[in-house]
Each structure stands twice: as structure tokens, then as C-alpha cells.
Amino acid sequence: MLNLSSKARKHVAVLILAMVVVTVGSAFAIVWMQQQISRTAQSSKQFESQLADTTRKLRFLDERIAGYHQPIVLQGKIAGILRPSVEDQVVFVRERQLATGRSYAVAQPYEVSMDLALLDLNASRQ
Amino acid sequence: MSKAFVSSGRSSLISIAVACAFCILLGRLFYLHVWHSDELLKYVEGNRKMVNVVEARRGNIVDTRGNLLATTRTSYNIGVDPQAFREQDYAKLPELARILGKPFEELEAKVNRKTRKVSEDSPEVRLIRWAVLVKDANETVHDAVKALGLRAVYGNQSHSRAYPAGQLAAHVLGYVNKEETPVTGIERFFDYYLRGQDGWRETERDGKRHELAQFREREVEPSDGLSVELSIDQMVQHIVEAEIARMAQEYSPKGISIIVSQPATGAVLAMANYPSYDPNEFYNTAKFPIANQRNRALTDVFEPGSTFKIVPAAAALNEGLVHPSDMFKTGVSRVSYKGRTLSLPSDHHIYDELSVHDIVVKSSNRGAAHLGLMLGEQRLYEYAADFGFGETTGADLGGEVSGTLHAPRNWDGLTITRMPMGHAISATPMQVHVAMSVIANDGVLMEPMLAKRIFDGSGRDVIRFKPKAKRRVISAEVANIVASMLADAVGEEGTARRAAIDNYAVAGKTGTTQKIVNGRYSNQHHVGSFSGFFPAENPALVITVVVDEPQMTGIGYGGVVAAPAFRNIAEASIAYLGIRPARSDASFVNLQPSIYDRSSRISN
Numbered sequence: 170m171l172n173l174s175s176k177a178r179k180h181v182a183v184l185i186l187a188m189v190v191v192t193v194g195s196a197f198a199i200v201w202m203q204q205q206i207s208r209t210a211q212s213s214k215q216f217e218s219q220l221a222d223t224t225r226k227l228r229f230l231d232e233r234i235a236g237y238h239q240p241i242v243l244q245g246k247i248a249g250i251l252r253p254s255v256e257d258q259v260v261f262v263r264e265r266q267l268a269t270g271r272s273y274a275v276a277q278p279y280e281v282s283m284d285l286a287l288l289d290l291n292a293s294r295q
Numbered sequence: 296m297s298k299a300f301v302s303s304g305r306s307s308l309i310s311i312a313v314a315c316a317f318c319i320l321l322g323r324l325f326y327l328h329v330w331h332s333d334e335l336l337k338y339v340e341g342n343r344k345m346v347n348v349v350e351a352r353r354g355n356i357v358d359t360r361g362n363l364l365a366t367t368r369t370s371y372n373i374g375v376d377p378q379a380f381r382e383q384d385y386a387k388l389p390e391l392a393r394i395l396g397k398p399f400e401e402l403e404a405k406v407n408r409k410t411r412k413v414s415e416d417s418p419e420v421r422l423i424r425w426a427v428l429v430k431d432a433n434e435t436v437h438d439a440v441k442a443l444g445l446r447a448v449y450g451n452q453s454h455s456r457a458y459p460a461g462q463l464a465a466h467v468l469g470y471v472n473k474e475e476t477p478v479t480g481i482e483r484f485f486d487y488y489l490r491g492q493d494g495w496r497e498t499e500r501d502g503k504r505h506e507l508a509q510f511r512e513r514e515v516e517p518s519d520g521l522s523v524e525l526s527i528d529q530m531v532q533h534i535v536e537a538e539i540a541r542m543a544q545e546y547s548p549k550g551i552s553i554i555v556s557q558p559a560t561g562a563v564l565a566m567a568n569y570p571s572y573d574p575n576e577f578y579n580t581a582k583f584p585i586a587n588q589r590n591r592a593l594t595d596v597f598e599p600g601s602t603f604k605i606v607p608a609a610a611a612l613n614e615g616l617v618h619p620s621d622m623f624k625t626g627v628s629r630v631s632y633k634g635r636t637l638s639l640p641s642d643h644h645i646y647d648e649l650s651v652h653d654i655v656v657k658s659s660n661r662g663a664a665h666l667g668l669m670l671g672e673q674r675l676y677e678y679a680a681d682f683g684f685g686e687t688t689g690a691d692l693g694g695e696v697s698g699t700l701h702a703p704r705n706w707d708g709l710t711i712t713r714m715p716m717g718h719a720i721s722a723t724p725m726q727v728h729v730a731m732s733v734i735a736n737d738g739v740l741m742e743p744m745l746a747k748r749i750f751d752g753s754g755r756d757v758i759r760f761k762p763k764a765k766r767r768v769i770s771a772e773v774a775n776i777v778a779s780m781l782a783d784a785v786g787e788e789g790t791a792r793r794a795a796i797d798n799y800a801v802a803g804k805t806g807t808t809q810k811i812v813n814g815r816y817s818n819q820h821h822v823g824s825f826s827g828f829f830p831a832e833n834p835a836l837v838i839t840v841v842v843d844e845p846q847m848t849g850i851g852y853g854g855v856v857a858a859p860a861f862r863n864i865a866e867a868s869i870a871y872l873g874i875r876p877a878r879s880d881a882s883f884v885n886l887q888p889s890i891y892d893r894s895s896r897i898s899n
Contacts (some may be wrong), residue, residue: 203509210508225369229434235363235459242531 296708307664342497347506351491353456354520356468356481358529359564359747365468365574367481368457370431371450373440375402376410377423379447394439395429401880402428431455453545456482458574464532466590467525467692470574472890477667478577479588481745481889483522484693488757491520513801521757526562531555534867535565538860543569546845546856552592552724555864558732558828560762563690564836564868566592592728593688593695596721597822597841600806601658601790603727605678605734607666608655609777610678613769616669619652619776625661632668637712639664649775650892655780658790658805660716663784667715672703675714681768682730683740684722687767690743700720717806724824728839729749731804731826734781735834738774739815740765778802782831794827794858796865803827803861805853810844820844825857831866836862 173181236242319502327335337829356365373395388406392399405428410420428448429436437450456471469480477483477490493616499510535553542551551569570593570869572583579630589595611617626647630639639658654662667675679685685700699721701710713719722730725743733740742763749758781802785791791805803825810820828838840860845851868874 207507207509210511214506219529226434228366229369231363232366232368232457232459235366235541238362239463240530 296784330884332637338778345498345500345506347635348831349494349496349515349517350454350518351493351517352454353491354489354522356489356523356525358464358525358527358532359562360528361524362460364460364464364525364527364529368433368455369434369453370433370453371437372427373429373432373448373450373452374427374538375406375445376425376447376449376463377406380406380445382446383711384445385570387445391440391443391448393446394443395432397429408796409466412525419568443668456574456752458749460529461575462571462573462742463529463536464527464565464567465571466568466588466592468574469575469692472577479694480590480692481525484691485523485746485749488521490524492518494518505673519752521749521751523749526560526564526744527566528564528674530871532567534864535567536571538863539567539571541863542738542842542845542860544857546842546844546847546851548842548851548856550591550595550843552839552841552865553811553860554592554594554724554728554730556732556743556837557838558735558741558834561732561744562747562762563743563745566745567631570830579872590692590694591689592724592841593692594723595843595870596698596723596822597810597843598718598808599722599727600717600808600822600824601660602731602804602806602824602826603720603722604655604658605730605777605781605804606684607663607670607715608651608683608780609682609734609769609773610670611666612649612673612776613678613773614670614674614861617651617666619780620650622648622667623658623662625649625654625655625665628661630665630668632711635708636666637708639712640716640718649813650872652780652783652794655679655777655804656783656789659816663715664712667711672706672711676700676703679714679720681740681766682724682733683765684720684730684805688725688743689725689731689763690725691745693874695725696723717808724839724841727806727824727826727841728837731828731839732837733768734774734777734802734836735828738767738769738773742767762821774816774871777829778828778834780828784827787826790852790854791825791827791858793854794861794865796829796862796869799829799865799869800831800876801827801829801862801865803858805858807850807852808855821851823851823853823856825853827861830874830876835872836865836868837898840864882896 322873346455349710353367353438355363355367358364377822385406388402389399392402395402405426408426409423411423413419423627429797431453432440432450440448440450455473458465458468458470465480467480469478469482469484471477471482476485481853482489494515496511496515497513499507503509512719535555539553542548547596548569553565553567554563555565557564568589569583570587572587573579574758576893577588624647625642626645627639628641629639642657642659642661646657646659649657649659649662651662651666653659654666670678685697687695687697689695702720706714710719729740729743730811742765744760744762745761748760750756765766779802781804782800783789784805785794785801785821791801791803793805794801794805804827806822806824806826808822808824809816809818810822811817822843823845824839824841826837827836828834840857842851842853845856847856849855
């Protein structure tokens, strides 16, 4: 039998203990890491599915909005409210061509119809 | 302390038995892990691993202002597992019936029916695990059902193509059938860009077949389809379709085609036909017969009639053969041509003589024949071909036909006098439209443009389509002369008075042709058409209206049935697009009250 000094025996014991601690610790760490990976993957999957849900609902809303924006629907909504403009309700403007190439509309005060300010929506249209 | 006595024989026996058991175990392990490992590994992996296909979403189709015309919808088939339906769930059944819009008794019967016979004759029964309650439910219904918290009631997702505008622009859009195959229209023509590419995911699953996300190995993201932006304007399309509905009610015709486009770019703002169909219900052939799916503007041919007279007139002017004021003896019914005596077609009114200008304005068949004779077969044919007759226009829809324009070697003796008045030739409404666009576009023939661009999910351009000029057909000067003649054709003296709009110079040509029935021109079957543009000095829109066999007292002249439709569409478009009259002193609002003003008719 190998005769070891007590100091050496202690070192061996510490070494074995350290190995056991490292092994057990690593094993737990691996399990913990696996668990974390699993949790992260699950939550990613959840976010993925939430995102897909939201996108799907947004698209559904887009479709509904498109349905409400159909000319026939819009016309139905404004029926009895909007009326075609008559001559007096239109403001005439003049176009002025500038050297810069831009065009500006210049309204002359006398060309603005007073009817615009005194418009009565309840009045019957001629 | 007493010790249990174990005989050496027995202990040996037990030892051998234990050793044997271990050997068997080892043998079994060897068999499973080494001998049959390949087969078993495949079996295990097959159970554990799975490849999920992640479907790509088909792109949208939008109009020129971004309004959604076609999209992909997620719908749900909601059903019940009668085995999982609990006693306490019955209390929620009335609410479920209300949400699904189904009779309570029907739902109750489905929930209570737990088994079904394998076959009529067999006594064997099976458990019902899925009974459909409602198909194609939308998100709102699905969410409401989920909120009830019934574990036994759930929905399975499915994807389908949706057309929020219903019948609007149906012939342009086409549709995708239940097998996800694009059948017609833009859906088919641009399928390569619209369909996208599916992705896939290699992963593992647990015993309940749920995915174990942590074991995802390889993942390829799906690439959603690109979207297509059309030149179609939803509102102009609606104006056109409303007009078609009015005409269909008034004339009960066999068919109507209307095209609206911008001459300078060839961009088509509206294209509609009657009869039409709803792409959301393409399968309902009882409601929408298959024939309704035909885009008549591109597939149906007719003799263009007088609308074709712009070709010999423009050709003769472009060749320098005539001047607008040159006179022709239109009172004579026979002429000598290349040593033969040819009879000329007759006119509704007999004119002793007409100028080139008046031949167009009065729509004289005989005058047009004179112009054709001056041009000769080859030049008339070449100009007709240059104006786009006898070839497809290149509209991005597919299924287009080229019409008929025979080469001069196949002409009979009368063709030279009949073709100038639009007989002995057949064309689609689109070809007539393109020919008129040449006059409106200073003599340049543009390819009709239906798609403006293809863009990705972020709205970035992938492809932008540019206006495509195919060729110059006539000089700009000649185009302007013909345009002024056509403007007079819409005047008081012309055949298209009903197309006139106050303060706007409208240019256009009517056409009325007898249809060939049983090999002869019929007096009862006509095609009335009008093709024109406005403002004549600076054309903003070209509109072509073709009405096939209008039912009315008397002949369905183009000037009677098609010209008013042109005016109605033009007036509504002026208001909507803000098209200004070419004359600066004219008001663009001095119009008749629009027929689209429903304020006096509908209230809600």
C-alpha cells in the first residue's frame, strides 16, 4: 500500500472533492442551460405566434378597411349629406408661371363667392 | 445474530440466472443499438423529427392609389370534438349558436352525436372527433368563439384569396381557384411575382406531437409574394361599372366593354365588361356562368365599323394624298379602279360631294371608300397594321386575341372599298381603343399599361414599368388634324352629338356595325360603339364604349347607345380627376348634375 502523508491525503481529498463539485456543478449547469434554452425557445415560439396573430389580424383589418373604402359603400354613407357643387361655391384661381418653373395659384378676393361663407347645408339645392 | 443460510448450489443458480438476465439484457441492447440500429434509428427519428412547411403569403394587388383589390385572407373552419364536450359547456351553446349564426338545435345535434357508422351496412361504429360547425369563418367570429373558452370547439386555419371590391375590376384581377392556381387576369399574368416562396423548418416533436422549439435545427424563412400596383383607379373603375349597370338595365345587351386610359402613357384607368362575375364566388356557376369570366375587351372581336375610318383618313393625310378640304364625289355609286368597276358602299344620307373633313364628321362610308382607293391595298393594310389592327396590343392580362387583318393577297375585289368603313376586318375593343389613342397621343402608338410597379412588403420598388411607345404611326400634325375632325364629329353636325360635354372639346367617332348571323349581315343584330378622347386639344383620357346587341326600338347606333355612356363617364371623371378644360376661360364645373349623385335617390 502506498503510504501517503496526511497532507498529501488531504490534497487528494480536496482534489477529488473539487472534481466531484465541478462534475456535479457542470452537470447541473448543463441541465440549467438546457432548461434556459428550452424556455427561450418556447418564448421565441410564443412571440412568433403572437406576431403571426397580430399580422393576421392587421391583414384582416386591412381587408375590412378596403371593404369600407369601396366607392359604393362610401357613396352609401354620404347619401343625403353631400351634394354636387354649384357654380357659386367654387373659388376661381389664376395660375401664374414663375421663372423658377413653379406654378402658383393666386386667388383674387373679388373672385371668391360669398356663398362659400354663407353656405346653408339645409337649404334645398336649386 | 443469526445468518441466513444459502446453499452454495442455490446461490450459484441465482448468480447464473442474474448473469443470464444481464446477458439477455445486453443482447437485447446490442440488438437494438447495433444490429438493427439503422432501421430503428430511422423509425425513431421519423417519429421525433418533423419538417414543417411555412407557407409564403401571396402578394396583394392594389390600385393606383393603393386601395386593396386582392389579398390573402385567413379563414377558419370551426368545428367541435363531441368527445371533449363537457356537461358544463352546454350552458354556452346558445351563445355559440348566436356567434356562428346557426340554429341552436343544429349545434346541439352535432354535439350530441358522438359516434357514426363506418358504413350503412356495417354494425361497426366509430367515435366522432370532429364535426364542422361553420366554414370560412373570419377573425372576428373565431376570436368570439375562442373567448367562450370551450375546449371542444376550435377552428382550423385555411388561406383563401379575397377580393374586397367584389365584382369591381373582376376581369382585370382574375382569380385564384381553390387549388391555389391562378386562373385568369393579373393573378395569372403576374403569378411569378405574386406567389412567393414557401419556407420550411426542421424540428422535433414530443409525444403529443407538439413542437419542441429548442430542437429546431434548420430553418428557411418563407419569402412572401411581391405585390402588384395597377394603373387601374378604383373610383374610375366604379364609375365605368356603374355606367355599365345602367346600360345593361336600359338596353339588355349581349355584352358591353368599356376601356378608359391615358393616351400619353397608355395607362389603363378602367377596364370593365358586361356580363361580369364576383371573383370571391368564381365557383358559383349558377350565379355567374363561366362565360362571364371572359374579358370581352380583349377576347371578343367585332367589325369596328366607322370607328375604323380614322385609319384611311389619317393614312391619306399622312401620305400627303389629300388635304382636309379636298372634295370627293360621294354621290356616285360606282368607280373604276385598276381597270375594274367597283361598287361603292352606300351612306344613310346621300351627299353629292364631301370634303375629307366632312367624310369623317358625317361618317361617310362612300367617302372612306374613296380614301381607301387612293391609298391602295398595300398602304391601307400597312396603316391598319401600324394602328395596331391584326396584332395583340400587349395588355398584361393574357388571353388576348389579335383580331383579323388579312394580307392584301387574300383580299377579294370588294375589300378595298369595304375595309375603309370598318368591314372585312375584326378587332377587339382594346384594339379600337389603342387606334384612337394614336390620334390622341400625337400619332404615337403606346402599349396599354395595366401594371405600374411590383413592390415588396416595405413598399420598395422591385420593378417599375414605364410607358412603352411602340411606334410612330402618323405625324403629330396629321394627328392634330384628325383630332380636330373628330372634335367636329362630336359637334352639332356630327354623328356623336350625344358625347358632347359643355366647355370641353370632345373628339371621337361612333361606329355601328351589323353582325354576321348565319353567314349574312343581320338587320336585327348590331354592335354600337364610340371611341373618343377629351379635351381634344390636350387629351387627358381616351374612352371606348362597345355595346353588343343592345335591345331597343330601332337600331342601336353607336351615337345613341355608346356616346351617352362616354359622356357620363367623362363627366364623372372630370369631377373626380379634376380634368380642366383646355380653354382657360371655361369652367369645369358647368356640368349636368352627375348621375352618380345618389343624394336624391337614396337616404340612409
